[in-house]
Amino acid sequence: MITIKQLISQIEQRQPVLNKAELSAAQLHQTLDGVGGLYDASNQQLSFLADPKYVSSLKDSHAGAVLVTEQYSEQVPATTLPLVVATPYLAYASASQLFVPQLSKRAVHPTAVIAESAIIDADVAIGPFCVIGERVRIGAGSRLDSHVVVESDTCIGAHSVIKSQVFIGYNCIIGDHVRLHAGASIGAEGFGFAPTRDPSSSGWERIAQLGRVVIGNHVRIGSNTCIDRGAIDDTIIGDHVIIDNLVQVAHNVRIGAGTAIAAQTGIAGSTTIGKRCIIGGAVGITGHIEIADDVTLSGMAMVTKSIKVAGSYSSGTVAMPTAKWRRAAVRFRQLGNN
Amino acid sequence: MITIKQLISQIEQRQPVLNKAELSAAQLHQTLDGVGGLYDASNQQLSFLADPKYVSSLKDSHAGAVLVTEQYSEQVPATTLPLVVATPYLAYASASQLFVPQLSKRAVHPTAVIAESAIIDADVAIGPFCVIGERVRIGAGSRLDSHVVVESDTCIGAHSVIKSQVFIGYNCIIGDHVRLHAGASIGAEGFGFAPTRDPSSSGWERIAQLGRVVIGNHVRIGSNTCIDRGAIDDTIIGDHVIIDNLVQVAHNVRIGAGTAIAAQTGIAGSTTIGKRCIIGGAVGITGHIEIADDVTLSGMAMVTKSIKVAGSYSSGTVAMPTAKWRRAAVRFRQLGNN
Amino acid sequence: MITIKQLISQIEQRQPVLNKAELSAAQLHQTLDGVGGLYDASNQQLSFLADPKYVSSLKDSHAGAVLVTEQYSEQVPATTLPLVVATPYLAYASASQLFVPQLSKRAVHPTAVIAESAIIDADVAIGPFCVIGERVRIGAGSRLDSHVVVESDTCIGAHSVIKSQVFIGYNCIIGDHVRLHAGASIGAEGFGFAPTRDPSSSGWERIAQLGRVVIGNHVRIGSNTCIDRGAIDDTIIGDHVIIDNLVQVAHNVRIGAGTAIAAQTGIAGSTTIGKRCIIGGAVGITGHIEIADDVTLSGMAMVTKSIKVAGSYSSGTVAMPTAKWRRAAVRFRQLGNN
Structure with a gap:
């Protein structure tokens, strides 16, 4: 009450x-x-x-x-x-x-596996079956629900909420007042491979991803979203960034403060997103480009080049009766003829 | 045999x-x-x-x-x-x-952490490392595999199968004969924020999501799919709805009975989908609209307005050799000139 | 050093x-x-x-x-x-x-629940809260981090790395030198249903998925990616295939050796992808088609028909100022008129 x-x-x-x-x-x-x-x-x-x-x-x-x-x-x-x-x-x-109902007790559950070298501040809640690695630090008032995995040397700030089944890789930094929702993957290995060019094999040589994920304060990350660690430098999520579910943030992406990103958007490697951007759902942003501050991208937009001027951008075509769409799609294809 | x-x-x-x-x-x-x-x-x-x-x-x-x-x-x-x-x-x-091979024993594994106030019916199987919150109810014949988290006050019906690593938030309702596949997130907090409009900050104020997820009977939800809880009212999934993997169902969406949704589709907040719809993969449906009963949407369709008439709808352009596509895309862009 | x-x-x-x-x-x-x-x-x-x-x-x-x-x-x-x-x-x-820092010890954690009939080779690491089913085999030098679930009769090769919270369904085969990242779902039930055609119900009859997932050697699967088991025959991932995060691989898909697939791509059921293909992010590939060897698909391409000739293919339209896009989208729609 x-x-x-x-x-x-x-x-x-x-x-x-x-x-x-x-x-x-x-x-x-x-x-x-x-x-x-x-x-x-x-x-x-x-x-x-x-x-x-x-x-x-x-x-x-x-x-x-x-x-x-x-x-x-x-x-x-x-x-x-x-x-x-x-x-x-x-x-x-x-x-x-x-x-909001208060679900969890301010306590460390006896089933949690916590490395002796971890430093857990006062008033931290750690739920059943969490696994906390060597030298991890968790700030005052933070709460980890069940089955959270925090690999070694990662630092979580104060008053953050990590929901069940979140994975946080080694050597990452999570700020204060951060909320990570169920199943999010933070700091997994980025998708970096060099072709082996071996004529006898079609293989790839893995590039170990030695950078970190650095997440600012007051950040929100949705369920089953993936934020990969950097290859050499870090993947950086600014303060007050809010990200919805099932979003892909590739290695070495940088997202400016206050930007909002709706579900299922994907940002390819080494792209920089400005501050206060509003990015709709299922947007695709290619790698190695820059999006200026205060850019709005409508849902399902495909961004293949840098956007240097603030404003609203869109792409795609909108649903129409399938029989008509077939004709339109054929005519679009014909636009490609000389 | x-x-x-x-x-x-x-x-x-x-x-x-x-x-x-x-x-x-x-x-x-x-x-x-x-x-x-x-x-x-x-x-x-x-x-x-x-x-x-x-x-x-x-x-x-x-x-x-x-x-x-x-x-x-x-x-x-x-x-x-x-x-x-x-x-x-x-x-x-x-x-x-x-x-189908019968994998799990009809038993409660001793490692499961089950609140004393939970009411577990006869013949329920609960696997290793499950965490069952206060006042949860689970109906007869249901089966939870490993690492399932059910937060407090949630009710799961009879003869449902909850695969490993599923997360179910507090105060949700899951019907009878429901199947939730590995890693699904049901009832996580919806993506609701109010801009703070504070000139000294680019921040967002979180809107607590106080509605529920209510899932009917005979529903199927795929792996790593996310169904967020409602902001004030509920997110509702009708009977006989079948949903594939990696689908996003935002807060306050309602999906009518018998609708099928293929993988990676996203439905933004407060949209209502009719009964017996067939929604292809990676479709994007904007928020606050209505899709009539018996609508078919082809894969990757972008739906930005309500669809009031049953039938088949599509959008997008289809893959063509990249050199030709470049010309067609430039000409599409030119269609935007006055 | x-x-x-x-x-x-x-x-x-x-x-x-x-x-x-x-x-x-x-x-x-x-x-x-x-x-x-x-x-x-x-x-x-x-x-x-x-x-x-x-x-x-x-x-x-x-x-x-x-x-x-x-x-x-x-x-x-x-x-x-x-x-x-x-x-x-x-x-x-x-x-x-x-x-790369060496995080885990070469040991089996005492909290892991391992069936007596499982055969674990020498020098295998199994982390806290893993659940290993009946008759599972794990080859020498493989490492499972925390909360990994391996259902019964599955075989994991040698020198593979399975990160935390990965789910592997029953009776699957994972090769040698495979890397599965956090939260990946391998061998969950495919999305197969027959309409009941019952006029009193809008229901679906589930088709049990009795095929396997068979993953070759040197394969990499990203975080929260889903690879469903086959309906009758198997879903097959060839040697040296590398797959990014949040990818959907439906039942009975076959992917040829050396193919690379970027994040959020979806491949519908029973499609065959050739060898050495390069598939961009958020590509959508329809079911029951074939993609030849050495095909490149650019990000967000929509593939609705088989591609029989090697080369680069694209589709979609690129982001432009929203006001201009609205005009272009209307004109695209008009292309559908007779």
């Missing part, structure tokens, strides 16, 4: 609650136990009006409290407590975190 | 075996130990003729038994036992399940 | 070091502790000049030793030891492997 007072305190880490002074003590001690949409929320739930197009739902809402801008605060029904902020969506984001 | 009698009993859960009455007791007790193609099968193996274009292989087959339609049953060689059905491919599917 | 003598011995497994006879005993006993780029390398590090465009960095390098061709060996500074080879990049690949 979360009190309105706790909610306000959480929200105000980002922005002021503008009508705070008008709330009574009784209102401040009112409690909520969850969240809901404007239409569905019960009187025990928090809701929000972020997009004015839903304002018609506001007056019928039964939510216990609702986050709104000043402009719409008058339209909140009498049975609902308005919490007035400049940016309700951001306020909802802040508040939502209070309602 | 499977007897013809057992085969018939299994097949008849779906369709009658039309010549059953003509079989002798000796034939019913004949045994088989595996399956094979018409051309390769030994006299200890079951085969089938599903596609008439392979009928020429039928007369030379050495299979112990063959599933055929009435039309081709006369062409089965004398040394092979014909089993006559309306749909041999479906009959083969049914029969094939009898030949 | 690696001596120059050790380096030479490693490099000469692939090609001669041409100035070996000119080196003094002191030079042969000189040691290095890592690798670096020409510009960055310290006098304790090995570097290389593979691409003549970096020759200007050579004369300023502080590397302890540098791999160069005869042509550029005169330009190596006096403080750096030149090692002259025909192919510096290949020599670097060979040498790099000496600098």
